[in-house]
Amino acid sequence: MSIFINKILCPAPQKKRMTVFNRLGLRYITMFLSFTTCIVIYTKTSPMLFSVKPENVNTESSCSCQSCVMDVGEDEWFAYRHNPTVPPLLNRKNSVLRRDVYKWWMALQHSSLKVNYTEIVDQLFTLFPDEDHYSDPGPDRCRTCAVVGNSGNLIGSRYGPLIDFHDVVIRINKGPTKGYEKDVGSKTTHRILYPESAVDLDNYTHLVLFPFKIQDMQWLISTFTTRHIRRTYMPVKPTINANEDKVMILHPGFIKHVYDSWLQKHGRYPSTGFITLIFALHICDEVNVFGFGASSGGAWHHYFDKTNTHFKAGPHGGDFENKTMHELLQRKKISIYKGFK
Structure with missing residues (x-):
């Protein structure tokens, strides 16, 4: 040459x-x-040296995990549904509801009682943290989250250590850990519940209220103060053990966002499991899902009892929720551990 x-x-x-x-x-x-x-x-x-990147292409990742939820890229389907500006949690600053949100949320109420929403918010944030939670995303953060459902497919899975390895472990409603540690783990950082599914929590777990109705907010206040609310549409616990400094409330506007954007208005409102999954997409950088779906034999029941359930039952668009969840899997936004081969 x-x-x-x-x-x-x-x-x-x-x-x-x-x-x-x-x-x-x-x-x-x-x-x-x-x-x-x-x-x-x-x-x-050479594949190692002097590689030249195309101009005007942003190759920076939104977090330091190997795969980040917020790395949208060319995924128009995900970008259309996921709006990171919608606050998942309520605080005093963002508590004023848009008219359409308030109208939709109030239409879910079974009670005819007239209440002052503003007064209830004031009471809430006199008792509980008034913070802008999880406003710390960035390229140096890698928050790994396990969303743990209650499916019978967890039985014999031996997922316990893997679940506990995550930074955040979010459990749903009454799903217990005691006696099931090998399969479901023992760590719980967040538990999403509503009055009718309330259980006692340890001092380290965030109680995340899913307010289907304004009475749920009243119950939350009551359970830490007067303890006078003992019934909604069914008997409820008048008090529970929980750390009031770790209480969080899902934003009614977030619930409507999940219903409109993610469920495309299927059903009446999201199931607790589905809204927990979308909540995780907002606060986590990597999301792994356990305990959703049927068992290996096709049965739908909880791992802690044999009561038969089905994803199509109730006021939720269960079939559409299931399809959407598997679409997230195909697009590599979540990983699903189904408990069997």
């Missing part, structure tokens, strides 16, 4: 008047061009 370049750059002189300086200059030019040619050839064949 250098000989070829020399022939081009150094044609035979007609007169022998080239000085030593000129000869040395051409020699250095030839060596430089030869070296540059080698670099170009090596760059094209």
Whole structure:
């Protein structure tokens, strides 16, 4: 290659008047061009060095995990549904509801009692943390989350250590851990529940209220103060053990967002399991799902009892929720551990 370049750059002189300086200059030019040619050839064949990135392409990841929920890329389906600006949790600052949100949420109520929503919010954040939770995303964060459902497919799964390895472990309603540690783990950082599914919590777990109705907020206040609410549409616990400094309330606007954008208005409102999954997509960088779906034999029941259930039952768009969850799996936004091969 250098000989070829020399022939081009150094044609035979007609007169022998080239000085030593000129000869040395051409020699250095030839060596430089030869070296540059080698670099170009090596760059094209080496996968490690001198890689050139296309201009105007943002290759920075939104977090430090291997795969990040917020890395949308060219995924228009996900970008259309996932709105990171919708606050998942209520605080005093974001508590004023849009008219359409308030109208939709109040239409879910079974009670005809007239209540002052603003007064209830004031009471809530006199008792519980008034914070902008989980507003710390960034390229250096990797928050791994396990969403643990209550499906019988967890029986014999031995997922316990894997579940407990996550930074955040979110459990749903009454799903117990005691006696099931090998399959479901023992760690709980968040438990999403409503009055009719309330259980006692340890001092380290966040109680995350899913307010289907405004009476659920009243119950939450009552259970830490007067303890007078003992019934909604069914008997409820008037008090539970929980750390009031770790209480959170899902935002009614977030519930409507999940219903409108993710469920495309199937059913009346989201199931607790589905809204927990979307909540995780908002606060986590990597989401792994356990305990959803049927058992290996096709039965739908809880791992802690044999009561038969079905994803199509109730006021939720269960079939559509199931399809959406598997679409998230196909798009590599979540991983699903089904408990059997």
